[in-house]
Amino acid sequence: MSTTASTSSPLRHLVSIKDLSDEEFKVLVQRAQHFKDIFKENKTNDFQSNHLKLLGKTVALIFTKRSTRTRISTEGAATFFGAQPMFLGKEDIQLGINESFHDTTKVVSSMVSCIFARVNKHEDIQALCKDSSVPIINSLCDKFHPLQAICDLLTIVEKFDISLDAINKGTNSKLKIAWIGDANNVINDMSIACLKFGISVSIATPPGIEMDSDIVEEANKIAKRTGANFELTHDSLKASTNANILVTDTFVSMGEEFAKQAKLKQFQGFQINQELTSVADPSFKFMHCLPRHKEEVSDDVFYGEHSIVFEEAENRLYAAMSAIDVFVSNKGNFKDLK
Incomplete structure (x- = not known):
């Protein structure tokens, strides 16, 4: 799992705020502010350019706990970038029931651009990060809630x-x-x-x-x-x-x-x-x-x-946009953001 401050790492996950440098966290807040401005001002050109970033791709939402704000904001953020959100509740997939975390993570991550995971245990987030080939964005576990x-x-x-x-x-x-x-x-x-x-x-x-x-x-x-x-x-x-x-x-x-x-x-x-x-x-x-x-x-x-x-x-929407932009569209690079 890559959660260091280095931008040279091939894959970065958002697990907690303490894994980020001060500067990286400030960038995430600035990007959230940036996307809120686009959204509120209905800047058509910016909508179009951002919509192309993940056009034709899929964002998986693995939720083992129910949610209102997290689900709406995450699906809205994925759509903003042109991706198709795919909600995978605990009754929808085999995660940890008839199939191991390892096997499910390998399969899901091979077909999507990132995984938003709202789970019970912090160990579940760590397991997802260990085996995923795409960024994991922690959407809540019993230890951390970075999007909030x-x-x-x-x-x-x-x-x-x-x-x-x-x-x-x-x-x-x-x-x-x-x-x-x-x-x-x-x-x-x-x-x-x-x-x-x-x-x-x-x-x-x-x-x-x-x-x-x-x-x-x-x-x-x-x-x-x-x-x-x-x-x-x-x-x-x-x-x-x-x-x-x-x-x-x-x-x-x-x-x-x-x-x-x-x-x-x-x-x-x-x-x-x-x-x-x-x-x-x-x-x-x-x-x-x-x-x-x-x-x-x-x-x-x-x-x-x-x-x-x-x-x-409401600001949960722009927080999710920021996370997708940095960790997925920009591959965990906090610099050269467009």
Whole structure:
């Protein structure tokens, strides 16, 4: 599996944000911004030139978990580049049932230009990368969610009018995000992504829930390099204090429904509501990758004037476009993009 910063590698996969250099991740956000501009401004010539990049080719979507935003954004992005998206749900193919991961991956990758994979275990993504002859784009596993991180940073750049040129020059953004909730795949990538942009990160999880040690180690390294602060706490009020961005996610992930009552008891006091927003920056923004449940955030915050959740959701489309453009059309080369 090639996830190094080198552009000379014959095949690169998008597995996590921490596998990318700071500059490479910024390129992905810039490309997402670029494609959003084309899409919103309905630039016909740009539509036509991009539509030729993968015309006549196929993009496979291997999904073992259900999805709304990931499926729509991925199929839309593939179509934008002229490719035919092919959805392969867990009931559609033999993956891991009557056929090994190795055999299925060999067969599917021989017929398509790339594979978007939304799976359960991180080991499944690693297995796909090991045996695929085309780029694997991680569309969610239990460890990482890189497309969401690209989308989230695009949203933050837009809403806080951050200059990507300034970020590229190493200027600290002076922003702070507060994550209130579980230690999961979304914050694993989002924390690394924010720190690469010089955005300080404060993560509040309930007692007994800790971030993965490899994520913490990498986050501390990046924070030291970019001058941002990285903080772990079990105090949701402390994390929220002076935060420019409040973020949360589901407390009960898909596959954990059996433990719902125990999880909800553990997460008492971690709902983002008026108590937490009262200590945040007065102009704070609220983000959530969706789908949302009321135990995570109160209605007045979720639907309030500070919420940017639906703009954030739309940006998943442009994040998927960016990933296809760099990893598929440009074969993992972050330079000489057209």
